[in-house]
Amino acid sequence: MSGENDIVFEHVYKSYDGKNNVIADLNLTIPSGQRMILLGPSGCGKSTILRMIAGLEKISGGDLYMGGKRVNDVDPGDRNVAMVFQNYALYPHMTVKRNIQFGMEIAKVPKAERDKQTDWALDILNLSEYKNRLPRQLSGGQRQRVALCRALVKKAPYFLLDEPLSNLDAQLRTAARAELVRIHEVYQPTFIYVTHDQIEAMTVGQRIVILDKSIIQQQGTPDEIYNQPANVFVAKFIGSPCMNICKANVENGKLIVGDEAAPIPEAWQKIVGDRKVVRFGIRPEHIEFLPDDGDFSIKVTYTENHGNLLCVAFTVGENNLMATLDPFYVLQDNLKLKIKWDKIHFFDDETELNLGYPER
Amino acid sequence: MTKEERQVERAAMREEKRIVRHANRKHRNAIAFTLFLAPATIAFLVFVVWPVMYNIYLSFLEWNMVSPDKEFVGFANYLKIFTDAPFLQSLRNSGVYILILLISCMIFPYFISFAMVHLVNKGQQVYRSILFFPSLVSLAVCAVVMSFVFNFMTGPVNALLKSVGIRGPNWLNTGGYILFVIGMVATWKIFGYNLIIFLAAILEVPVELIEAAKLEKASKFKIFWRIIFPLTSSTAFYVFVITFSHALSYVFTPISVITAGGPNYKSTNVVYQIYEYAFKNFQSGRAAAAAIFTLILVMFVVVLYQALEKKVHYEN
DSSP: OOOTTOEEEEEEEEESSSSSEEEEEEEEEEOTTSEEEEEOSTTSSHHHHHHHHHTSSOOOEEEEEETTEEOTTOOGGGSOEEEEOTTOOOOTTSOHHHHHHHHHHHTTOOHHHHHHHHHHHHHHTTOGGGTTOOGGGSOHHHHHHHHHHHHHTTTOSEEEEESTTTTSOHHHHHHHHHHHHHHHHHHOOEEEEEESOHHHHHHHOSEEEEEETTEEEEEEOHHHHHHSOSBHHHHHHSSSSOOEEEEEEEETTEEEETTEEEEOOHHHHHHHTTOSEEEEEEOGGGOEEEETTSSEEOEEEEEEEOSSOEEEEEEETTEEEEEEEOTTOOOOTTEEEEOOGGGEEEEETTTOBBOOOOOO | OOHHHHHHHHHHHHHHHHHHHHHHHHHHHHHHHHHHHHHHHHHHIIIIIHHHHHHHHHHTEEOOSSOSOOEEOTTHHHHHHHHOHHHHHHHHHHHHHHHHHHIIIIIHHHHHHHHHHHTOOSOHHHHHHHHHGGGGSOHHHHHHHHHHHTOTTTOHHHHHHHHTTOOOOOGGGSTTHHHHHHHHHHHHHHHHHHHHHHHHHHHHSOHHHHHHHHHTTOOHHHIIIIIIHHHTHHHHHHHHHHHHHHHHHTTHHHIIIIITTOSTTSSOOHHHHHHIIIIISOOHHHHHHHHHHHHHHHHHHHHHHHHHHTTSOOOO
């Protein structure tokens, strides 16, 4: 799977004060030409990773390779990366056109070529009519697109995006996500995209790396991450509302919550093994209630109608859970939670790691 | 009168009352505004407008400030100052002082503050304190110290020059050199303050802009010239204005302390010359004329400023 523009981190450390590691022993390969998302809560080190790739942060230990070359001590200007900053970093005193051309002017690209490239990029992002405006005369969405234009004209093999959509409102964000995918298709650079927004990660990403506390929790395709979360953190981090995680005892092939028990199917019994305590996870959309016939009694604490779905908060034993149901669902009194065994995840109670899945 | 007509009439009366009330309120507001403005306006009228007016009046008189006789002489005072060698010399010297201080107190601190922010990695605070510290010393003290430092016979500057085989000039008594020494005294006072202003402005430039430029392989000079300079131009403009006015007024103390304008008017400037006309020679008419002429000169520069200001980048 190795491509010519892979980015490879080998045992990379980063520390600002020489004592505490912001990044510790990072081993990561970012494959060439793909849209790779670095996803995690704030302070997880994802931006630091991006800035190390750009060369804006020095690497404290380990090696970083870009396109097969060790780049630890290469200047940012020599790394051939284009970057879109969170606040766009447009030069406020330059027009849109000058902003886009700045890099080419520094690189002494002839004027005719500069203009051609600028028009090309402006055209892709439908900004041609704003060419002579100053950044302050543009809306947030337009500024963000100018920043993309500026990165685009560089035609760099690496395209770094540091939370590029976080300053846009929700509607613009949806449009911008599609735009980003479209831009990637233009010449297929290696996208490295930092975000804390799981929707962006799932929709823009071809591969996702999930980080927490400077440690990679899981990497994989959006599908893998969603359907086979590697541990409880990933399970709860991806999906909204987040996955319900319940603590349960296992006895004689039965899953026990409170004083009720449900028999564990044979395929799952092998996976649970001889554990006495496990955690199981169910996504809110996979929860099913059956009158009388379910596995565990529930107690509804509150409901919220979102219009397109009905959120129901309830308890099973000591566990608080959330279900998303059809908005017209009628909650009866005698409902019970029915475990859908093909939609369930098991985690070890201590390590919080996923126990795996039966063959389907 | 029908019911409708009565209604219309009542509405008209209400409207009229409303207008009167509104007018009363406006009247009351006007009084309040006047009262709020009064302290500043009175101070401005008494301490700025009246002296300027009185000064204009004085410039047309021949008067020694004590005699009861004031003789109206028309433009004679203006003609006299333009044929007075010391005054012309003081104009030339003023130009030199302005030039020296623009270089030492505007261009130098501009680059030094850029270097402190973007080239120096450690000890920014220490440099800042050291460079600002001299501004705290009074001009008179500094002038006395400098007159020791540049003393022809015993000063450390000449001792240093001697140690490398150069015979130092008589700094305090030679035209040209003395301008430099007095310029340095004023620099001592102004430099640190301007540096802090530039530092603040350069620190205000978002670091992402610099990083974006670094990714484009822009050199430090390009970063300064293409990004820092345009974005701090409003500050540079402010510093230019205050340095210009300091260059006229801040050299007064060192001139007075070190040379009293000498040797042979080689170190005087317009402000000192006005002082000399008025309070040493008691030629109040000439002093007033010189002051008015200086005012006109400065106003001319202000107009130039305003033309320049249009090119300055202001945030928002």
